[in-house]
Amino acid sequence: SQKIEQNSEALNIQEGKTATLTCNYTNYSPAYLQWYRQDPGRGPVFLLLIRENEKEKRKERLKVTFDTTLKQSLFHITASQPADSATYLCALDTGGSYIPTFGRGTSLIVHP
Amino acid sequence: DAGVIQSPRHEVTEMGQEVTLRCKPISGHDYLFWYRQTMMRGLELLIYFNNNVPIDDSGMPEDRFSAKMPNASFSTLKIQPSEPRDSAVYFCASSPSGAYNEQFFGPGTRLTVL
Numbered sequence: 708s709q710k711i712e713q714n715s716e717a718l719n720i721q722e723g724k725t726a727t728l729t730c731n732y733t734n735y736s737p738a739y740l741q742w743y744r745q746d747p748g749r750g751p752v753f754l755l756l757i758r759e760n761e762k763e764k765r766k767e768r769l770k771v772t773f774d775t776t777l778k779q780s781l782f783h784i785t786a787s788q789p790a791d792s793a794t795y796l797c798a799l800d801t802g803g804s805y806i807p808t809f810g811r812g813t814s815l816i817v818h819p
Numbered sequence: 820d821a822g823v824i825q826s827p828r829h830e831v832t833e834m835g836q837e838v839t840l841r842c843k844p845i846s847g848h849d850y851l852f853w854y855r856q857t858m859m860r861g862l863e864l865l866i867y868f869n870n871n872v873p874i875d876d877s878g879m880p881e882d883r884f885s886a887k888m889p890n891a892s893f894s895t896l897k898i899q900p901s902e903p904r905d906s907a908v909y910f911c912a913s914s915p916s917g918a919y920n921e922q923f924f925g926p927g928t929r930l931t932v933l
Contacts (some may be wrong), residue, residue: 708855739919746926748926750924750925750927751910752924753921758919787844796862806867807922809862811861811862
């Protein structure tokens with residue numbers, strides 16, 4: 708079956724370290740992958756998009772990689788801060804319509 | 820721009836009642852999406868519109884759910900009759916036209932059906 712997998716367990720890290728979140732997918736050939744941030748009680752907020760022909764994309768302290776062979780995207784936050792604590796969702800198009808399907812998200816907790 | 824606006828923010832109702840959720844997308848956005856989010860199932864796409872026309876409603880769980888978009892600045896999601904298992908947070912999102920565009924989400928409506 709087709710799936711998008713994100714770690715269901717929360718990721719706990721110390722402030723200043725690099726947080727790495729994983730998004731794996733099966734049986735898709737997405738044209739793109741997006742990452743969103745969601746804070747409690749709020750809607751998801753778009754962070755980054757990476758296309759299938761791109762290996763890496765950066766934005767400030769954020770870095771996303773996209774390995775279409777491994778069917779995996781990694782989302783990195785360098786020099787993490789307690790304010791980075793949130794749930795991070797990946798989304799990718801799964802049917803050729805460019806409409807994204809969301810993973811269930813991974814909770815990140817950055818400890819001071 | 821005020822972003823995507825949803826109302827009400829919270830709704831508590833009793834089983835069997837009709838519930839109407841409302842959404843105002845960002846002006847100029849051609850796409851509008853309705854999602855439901857629960858702990859068990861995550862964020863699920865219910866239906867989406869392009870230029871006010873419903874394109875894919877395959878995510879709508881049952882005939883009790885219906886959605887309309889009478890104009891470019893307003894959409895409703897209706898549940899009639901509501902059931903306790905409909906309790907969830909419902910998000911509306913809008914997106915400009917073109918591939919890959921990010922979605923802009925509203926604050927959500929937290930629905931509780933007793």
